[in-house]
Amino acid sequence: MPAPNAESRQDFFVGLIKRLRPVRGLPTWARYLMTAGMVLLCFCARYFLTEVQGSPFLLFLPSIVLSSFLFDRGSGFFATLFSTALAIYFFIEPRSSFTLQDVGSVLSVAVFLGVGLFTAAIIEALRNTVDALVTSEESLASNLNLLEGVIEGTPDPIFVKDKEGRYVQANAVTARILGLPKDLLIGKRDRDLMPKELAKAIEAADQTVMQSQVPSVVEELVNVAGQGQRCFLSTKAPWYDANGHVAGLIGIARDIHERKQSETAVRSANAQKEVLLYDINHRVKNHLQSVISLLAMSKRRVEDPVAEAEIDNAVSRLSVLARVYDRLHVKDEDGTAVVNVREFLQGLCDEVGPALIGLRPIALRTAFDEVELDAGRAVSLGLAVNELLQNSLKYAFPDDTPGVVTVRLSHHGSDGEYALEVADDGIGLPETAWRTGTGTRLVRALAQQLGGSVTWHEPPGTRVELVIPKLGLT
Known part of the structure; x- marks a missing residue:
């Protein structure tokens, strides 16, 4: 069939081009020496074939074509010039001389030179084109093999x-x-x-x-x-x-079938944990409320103002614990019980602030970044806010002095560091309150629990800054 024969010839030619590639890399002297040998073979054929005596150049053309194809156009040009010299000296009258006696001889030499040089240039151009096509086919085949390997290997x-x-x-x-x-x-x-x-x-x-x-x-x-x-x-x-x-x-x-099954199992487990956590939180909160009620009842029988103040402080701190358990929920990603700090602290300020401010002309301003904490760290942070806020509202504005108290939790620096700031523009804390007071000692202890540091700034007013590294969940 024609198609297979044509394909076979094409494959043979491409294979021949590939096998002959090393020949083009031979040194110049070797290429020219081999070209001279081909020209001399053609010369011998022309010399001994009497039937082509009338055509001095015809049998030299194969050497030009072959040298241009095997090597380059330089070899083809050399073959053309060498063939011309041999033809003039041995086959054009007067022989054994490089003299051309008539116009016909000059024209035949000129035509042969032109044809030979043109043939050498064209053959090298064709050879380069074929080489480029073969290289492209090899690259394409290599890329296709690579792509096939990637597709089948995944x-x-x-x-x-x-x-x-x-x-x-x-x-x-x-x-x-x-x-x-x-x-x-x-x-x-x-x-x-x-x-x-x-x-x-x-x-x-x-x-x-x-x-x-x-x-x-x-x-x-x-x-x-x-x-x-x-x-x-x-x-x-x-x-x-x-x-x-x-x-x-x-x-x-x-x-992702197994992964989806695992996600479903995790969601189911988290739902069960959420129900269990809600039940536990409800019970703990009820117990805390019972303790708070008992303390309130005990306060009625206490006549010592110092004891009453301590009971009030205990009730306030237990309220912080109750609020943490009220805000505790399960984080969907890994089932961890966490507290939304922004909601927790805002609720705490909304409860403590109005109770201590009463009708006094004091403004309470709050700003909290979004962050989630485990229950233990949330309790420590809430107790610190509770103590600092109570100190400001109790001591900073005597005799109905107007003022502003600011509570802020914001991202501070990098790597999860946060800063809790409680500030007022009042008269400042008494010396005994911020140096030796129970609340101050508690705030320092809470800062250590959170792995942070606390700093008091006075005057004017009082500004307390609690810097906590890596506050959020990791």
Whole structure:
């Protein structure tokens, strides 16, 4: 058949070009010496073949063609000049001389020189073009082999579909998942391979990608041969033809069935933990409220003002604990019980502030960044705010003096460091209060528990800054 013969000739020619490549790398003297040998062979053939005596140049052409093809145009030019010299000296009258007696001889020499030089240049250009094509084919074949290796080597299914949803390419993993050999899978659609509802959802997602021309990541249920339905995370992107028109889509998927089952189990466990935590928190909060009520009842029987103040402080601190348990919830990602600090501190200030301010002309301003803490650290932070806020509202504004108290928690520096600031523009704390007071000692102890440091700034007013490294959950 013509096609196979033409293909065989092409393969032979390409193979010949590849095998002859090392010859072009020979030293110049070697190439010219071999060229001279070819010219001399042609000279001998011309000298002993009497039937071509009338054509002094004809048999020299093979040496020009062959040297240009094997080496380069320089060798072809050398073959042309050497052949011309031999032809003039041995075959053109007067022989044994380089003299040309007539115009015809001059013209024949000029024509041969022109044809020889032109032939050498053209053959080298053709050879370079063929070399470039062969190199391109080799590079293309290498890239295709690399791409095939990547596609077949990945453990994930990779596939290409046309605009009608038919598979036009797929790796072995895709074929194994869908339960067909690769050659039988090509041309099939998802509706031919799995239940109608599953195929309908997959084909709808495919059409969305092709129509919007926007890559998409979607979770899909796929009917896996021998395993039933499994969940895959598929990444799909439009496939464009040479004219830039959408020809289909390219996709790669990852089996996430076990991960989805684990996520479901974690959500179920977290839901159970949330119920259990709510029950425990409710019980603890009730117990704390009972203790607070008992302290309040005890206060009625106490006549010592110092004892009454200590009972009030104890009630206030227990209220902080109760508020923490009221705000405690389960974090979905890992099931950790956490407190939203912004909501917790805002609620604490809303409760403590009005109770201590009463009708006095004092403004309470708050600002808290979003951060989540475990229960223990939230209690320490809440107790610190409670003590500092009470100190400001008790001592900073005597005799109904107007003023402003600010409570702020903000990100400070880098690496999760936060600063808690409680400031007022009042008269400042008494010497005994901020140096030796119970509340001050408690704040210092709480700062140590949080791994931070506390600083008092006076005057004017009082500003207390508690710097806490790595406050948030890690």
